[in-house]
Amino acid sequence: MAQKGLSSIKILLAKVGLDGHDRGIKVIARALRDAGMDVIYSGIKQTPEAIMDAALQEGVDAIGISILSGAHMTLFSELLKLRKRKKLTDMLLIGGGIIPPEDIEKLEKKGVNKLWGPDTSTEDIIHFLKEKLLQSE
Amino acid sequence: MKGWQSFFKEALRGEEQAVARILTLLERGPLDDDLLKKIYESDSQIYTIALTGSTGVGKSSLVAQLTDFLARGQYVGIIAMDPRSSISGGAFLGDRIRLKEKAQHPRLFFRSFAPRGTPFSGYITAKTMARALGAFGFGCVLIETQGAGQSDWSLQHLADTTVLVLSPEGGDEIQMMKRGLIEWADIFVINKADRPGAKPLEYALMHELKDRGHTGWKPPIMLTSAQNGQGMDELFEAIEKHHHFLRTHGLIDQRRKSHQELECLLWTLSMTWQRVHRKLEHAPKQFLKNPYEGAKKILAEAFHGRKKSS
Known part of the structure; x- marks a missing residue:
């Protein structure tokens, strides 16, 4: 039953900043699609501005960011600021990459809805989205 | 909310x-009935272009290249349609990736979607979105869709100008499309024309198109390479020429009337599908033994209630 509801989730996946490593995000894209979601992939080396513009135009429920460059503090802060400015706070902002636990804590406090470090299972991500997005239906 | x-x-x-x-x-x-009413009442005269072709011929790259031309002095909407997996129900929407820095164009609105609901939902949704954009003051909409060849009968009534994209690798496609898209696409594009096989494909296409042109429009064959921007000026010129042709030959109203007919048909089919599908799920087994008679009974039940189900 829950799987059925999932088909109404639309998510934008993007790589932010100077970071071209896109194997991880492509694995996630496939897993989310196979879980019944509509997955938009907007590619590598995106600016926060471009990502939020795309999220706005596409009308997604969530924005998933992959970041392996180490610039997560700056870039996620920028994304949060833009999400607010563009009145997109009803969209979830989630992400994953090589992010130390203490930074994850800081960023989640600032408003990022969820961050994952290495070795996260795609199931965890699917479960999170399901729980967050299908609740309010 | x-x-x-x-x-x-x-x-x-x-x-x-x-x-x-x-x-x-x-x-x-x-x-919402009233929302649709509002969209149709606005009766937008938005110029609509459909760009179609098989997977991998470079449609998204062409669309990205066309953005600058189309968005000169007007707002342009791009609606990119992708297929939905019938197994998982999910979809991968990858058309935006080709936009790159063009995604930031201040007069571009880009929406990708995978049709949901019925097999008729895709075109009617795209068309309704195009109408809405027209109502909001956009000057032009480009619908990017996957063309399946012969069966895409409804595509010809979707847009004012239909562009069919081919690539040298897909030479055999012409065979498949002989009586389909080839018969009515307004502009033909051979993309990846820098690769071997483009010229032979052009000749084969010219041969297929030799009988076209009775309306006064001889569909041009454009050679492009979207990746390096080659042939894009000419393609845009061809699109503008076709638009001009429709207007000066009084054909635009005729096209738009057939768009409306198709929209009405697609809504009808879509509504029928939903009703009939529900009935079919609960249909008694004997209905299925003779599917032809079963169909008649299910239609009768779906539209007249239970009384004629004997």
């Missing part, structure tokens, strides 16, 4: 966020 009425007003003022909300309603529902 605000209702669609306030989004509609904001969208008329050009607020991008509100435009997005209205398109999302059309894409994902729930549909």
